[in-house]
Amino acid sequence: MTAPDRRAVATPPADxxxxxxxxxxxxxxARSAPAAEVHAKLEYLNPGGSVKDRAALAMVLDAEESGALRPGGTIVEGTSGNTGLGLAQVAAARGYRSLFVLPDKTAVExxxxxxxxxxxxxxxxSALPREDPDHVIAYATRLAKETDGGWLADQYGNPANPDVHRRTTGPEIWEATGGRITHLVATIGTGGTITGTGQYLHEVSGGRVQVVGADPVTSAYGGGDGSPFAIxxxxxxxxPETATDVFPDVYRRDVIDRFLTIxxxxxxxxARALARTEGLLVGGSSGTAAAAALRVAAEAGPDAVVVAILPDSGRAYLxxxxxxxxxRRQGFLDDDREGTLAGLVSDVVTVPVxxxxxxxxxxxxxxxxxALPVVLAGRSxxxxxxxxxxxxxxxxxxxxGxxxxxxPVPSTPPVGIGSGETAAEALERLGPDAEVVHLVRDGRLAGVLTVGALRAQVG
Structure with missing residues (x-):
């Protein structure tokens, strides 16, 4: 295979x-699904590195047109990162100040x-009920009101979010596949991407295209218990202490034909395999979408044309x-080496705060x-x-007492060890005063061990 000559398709400079x-x-x-037609829409190739560039730009332009955001104003948002990056990029390019509230577990990148x-x-x-004034959304809403010239982007309720996908993402996929797409697979964060893209593809195909929501197993969108997940x-x-839960206003459940929980x-x-087999360095939610798309293709047969939206880059998750x-420390990889702690996984008795x-x-x-783990989980x-x-x-x-x-709840959380580590690796990073540790597999509590038991594993 020879490298394509790109000189003939060079584009003029952008303003x-x-x-x-x-x-x-x-x-x-092609390598992940050689017998099926599965395509990935590489949203991480947007200049800010994610699908959220689309919503960020659309929301700002809409706010400028309505007068909600004025010259010299401040863009404020509560975000897990990607929407903030898109908005920060727009703010820099258009001369606004930007101010973001993020959970304390956001990736350092x-x-x-x-x-x-x-x-x-x-x-x-990150672990606050929705009603808490320091919850990400509540905090950002308060800052926008308190900031002179502040404008809250409100990705969860701003109709410009799904609308931009209806106007751009959906038509791009339809045109790129020549109208042959049979299945759209996307994850759900705010719900804007799958809602807008799915609406367009349903309409243009006369309902032929199936829209599949790819969701973490415990996510409430797909029917899970709403407990924490790693993606x-x-x-x-x-x-667990949220009194009344609500889905984002921009999310339309009726657009989704089925869910696949991953x-x-x-x-x-x-996600890790895509880097090694396809050369695609993507984030965890892209892994969710790709895994679901591969399942859909396997079920749908050789005539299916499956498109998965891959939201962001793996560079943000190195x-x-x-x-x-x-x-390995989170226990997501524990079967590739001899001597890991996977064999010590067990049921655990816990108590809530x-x-x-x-x-x-x-x-x-x-x-x-x-020892007895105290966990963040309400009695109900x-x-x-x-x-x-x-x-x-x-x-x-x-x-x-x-x-x-x-x-009592200790002020400093305990150090956990992962089922993908060896006993020697775990012991190396435990402090000299450690006596008991908890074991984690797939990001969840999976055992309570004495340090003495770990030393016995080393022999």
């Missing part, structure tokens, strides 16, 4: 970087990129999904565990016991 938003290519996943654009960043705890920029998490492990390993260290000392003491004594939570974030590990000595008192 602005923003003129390059959209028009992303389709690439056939995204934070550094926002700072490079000149954006101001406010971090807020950024996709899915719907429900904090486990975090499959999403992450698919410290996470594409880091061998991270995936607010449990009484008496209840906790009884639970620990009957469990046979060396739908989460499984292992789904909540581990806030602390309590010994019998920690539970010596009055029986009716609430269990």
């Amino acid at each position: 602005s970087l923003l003129a390059l938003v959209g028009g992303t290519p389709l690439i056939r996943l 995204k934070l550094d990129a926002l700072k490079a654009y000149g954006a101001e960043i406010v971090l807020t705890p 950024e920029a996709a899915g719907h998490y429900i904090h 486990a975090d492990r499959e999403s992450i390993l698919t 410290s996470k999904y594409h880091s061998d260290t991270w995936v 607010g449990t009484s000392v008496g209840e906790a003491r009884s639970a620990l004594e009957s469990s046979g565990q060396p 939570s739908r989460f499984s016991p292992a789904a909540g974030e581990v806030l602390g590990l309590l010994s019998i000595a920690d539970l010596a 009055p029986a009716d008192a609430a269990v």
Whole structure:
């Protein structure tokens, strides 16, 4: 195969970087699905690195036209990163200040990129109920009101978000496939991409195109319990203390013909495989979409033309999904080497925050565990016991207080070890005072071990 000559298709200079938003290519996943026609729409080739460039530009232009955003104003948004990057790019190119509220677990690459654009960043705890004033959306809404010239982009409720996909993303896919597309596969974050693109493809095909929502297993969109998942920029998490949960206003459930739920492990390993087999360095949500698209193609047969929207680049996740260290410490990769801790995975008894000392003491004594994990999960939570974030590990000595008192929660979260690590690797990073640790597999609590048991594994 010879390299194509691109000289004949050179484009004239653009007046602005923003003129390059959209028009992303389709690439056939020939090695991943040699017997099927599966295409990936590479949204990470937008200049800001993600599909959110489209919504960001559309929302700003709409706000300028309506007068909601005036010269010298400040763009404010609550975001997990990609929409913020798109808005920061637009702000820099059009002369606005930008201010973003992000969860404290956002990938460091995204934070550094926002700072490079000149954006101001406010971090807020990721594990907050929707009603908390420091929740990402509530915090951003408050800052927009308090900031002179502030304008809240509101990607979750701004109709310009799905509309831009109806006007651009959908038509691009239809034209690129010559109208042959049979299935669209996309993840759901705000819901804007799948809603707008799906609406267009339904209409132009007379309902022939099936729209498939690819969703993390625990995400509430696809019917999960809303407990935490590891994939950024996709899915719907429900904090256990949230009183009333709502889906984004821009999301239209009726556009989606079916859901396919993808486990975090499959999403992450698919993203990693795309880099190695297709040369596509993509993020975790792209792995979710690609994994679902490969399933759809296998079910649909040889005449299917499946298009998966890959939202963002793996360059934003080099410290996470594409880091061998991270995936092993989170237990997403534990079967590729001898001697990992995967064999120590077990069921765990936990208690939620607010449990009484008496209840906790009884639970620990009957469990046979060396310590009792206190997890972020309300008493009425739908989460499984292992789904909540581990806030602390309590010994019998920690539970010596009055029986009716609430269990103490350590100020510093415990260090967890992953099922993909060896005992020697885990011990190397544990402090000298560590006595008990919790084991994580697929990002979830999967055991409680003494440091002595780890040393015994080393022999």
